[in-house]
Amino acid sequence: MFVEASLALILMMALTLWRAFKGPTVYDRILAVNSFGTLTVLLIAVFGFLTARPEFLDIALVYALINFIGTIAVCKYVTFAHLGGPLPGEWEDI
Amino acid sequence: MALALDIASWACLVIGTVFALIGAVGIVRLPDVYSRMHGAGMIDTLGAALILLGLILQSEHWLVAAKLVLIGVFLFFTSPTTTFALARAALNAGVKPLITAGKARGAAASDSTEGGGPSSS
Numbered sequence: 477m478f479v480e481a482s483l484a485l486i487l488m489m490a491l492t493l494w495r496a497f498k499g500p501t502v503y504d505r506i507l508a509v510n511s512f513g514t515l516t517v518l519l520i521a522v523f524g525f526l527t528a529r530p531e532f533l534d535i536a537l538v539y540a541l542i543n544f545i546g547t548i549a550v551c552k553y554v555t556f557a558h559l560g561g562p563l564p565g566e567w568e569d570i
Numbered sequence: 571m572a573l574a575l576d577i578a579s580w581a582c583l584v585i586g587t588v589f590a591l592i593g594a595v596g597i598v599r600l601p602d603v604y605s606r607m608h609g610a611g612m613i614d615t616l617g618a619a620l621i622l623l624g625l626i627l628q629s630e631h632w633l634v635a636a637k638l639v640l641i642g643v644f645l646f647f648t649s650p651t652t653t654f655a656l657a658r659a660a661l662n663a664g665v666k667p668l669i670t671a672g673k674a675r676g677a678a679a680s681d682s683t684e685g686g687g688p689s690s691s
Contacts, residue, residue, distance in 0.1 A: 477580050481621065484587045488594035488613070495597050495606070503603045503660040510652055511597060511610045515590070517641065518621050525625055533637040540641055544648040548655055555659045 478526040485519040506550055513543030579627035586620025593617055602668040603660055607653050614649035618642065 489512055496508035517540045524532025553559055589612055596609025622642045629635045 477583055481583050481587055481624075484591060488590055491594040491598050499603075501603060501660070501665055503656060503663075503665060504606060506656055507603060507606055507610055508597060510656075511594070511613050514610075514614055514618060514645065514649070515594075517645070518590075518618055521622065521625055521638065521641065525628060530629070530631070530634045530637075533634060533641070537637060537641055537644070540644050540648070544644075544652060547652045551652075551655045551659045555662060 478522055481522050482519060482526060485515055485522065489515045489519070502554055506547060506554070509550075510543065510547045513539065513547070517543065575627050579624045582620045582624030582627065586617050586622075586624060589613075589620060590617030603665060604657065604667045607657065611649065611653065614645055618645050 492508045492511045492515065496505045496512065499505040499508060517536045520532050520536040520539060524530055524536070549559060556562075593609040593612030596612065597606050600606045600609060619642055622638050626635045626638045629638065
């Protein structure tokens with residue numbers, strides 16, 4: 477049953493990747509890549525059980541952290557065009 | 571007992587996979603970025619939670635189950651944060667939500683320009 481779950485997760489990753497390639501705006505692409513990362517976390521966890529190696533769960537945990545930080549960083553970069561602290565007057569129009 | 575655990579784990583994996591598949595199809599099919607966040611939310615909440623619960627029922631050591639619970643808790647906290655930041659960035663950049671309020675459903679579907687996608691109602 478882990479094989480079927482892995483194949484279904486790979487199919488969903490293909491669907492979200494298609495939206496990431498096609499998305500009209502950059503926000504569609506960010507959303508699709510974020511969902512792709514979540515599905516990757518699930519795929520790594522299921523694959524760890526498939527091969528009976530629970531060490532993969534550590535990789536899944538770190539991947540979840542990287543996915544969150546990366547998505548927030550890309551959102552901030554798209555909005556402000558830099559990754560530093562807020563410049564004077566930058567938050568006034570939000 | 572082991573058979574009951576296997577059946578419960580199999581059911582959780584199948585139902586979670588179906589939920590995540592519906593979310594992935596929603597990401598492809600829904601018309602604009604704000605409604606596509608709904609599909610991403612289905613993947614992040616029920617899909618991920620049920621798949622992780624199915625894996626917890628299969629785990630033999632308590633540390634494996636603890637790591638799976640940790641992954642689930644982390645996804646539950648980060649998914650709304652990410653969606654909120656993304657929606658605020660999109661609204662701030664001027665992406666308009668697709669609104670067809672006040673129109674009949676058939677009229678909204680006929681003048682939709684999304685190329686076969688379902689119209690928002």
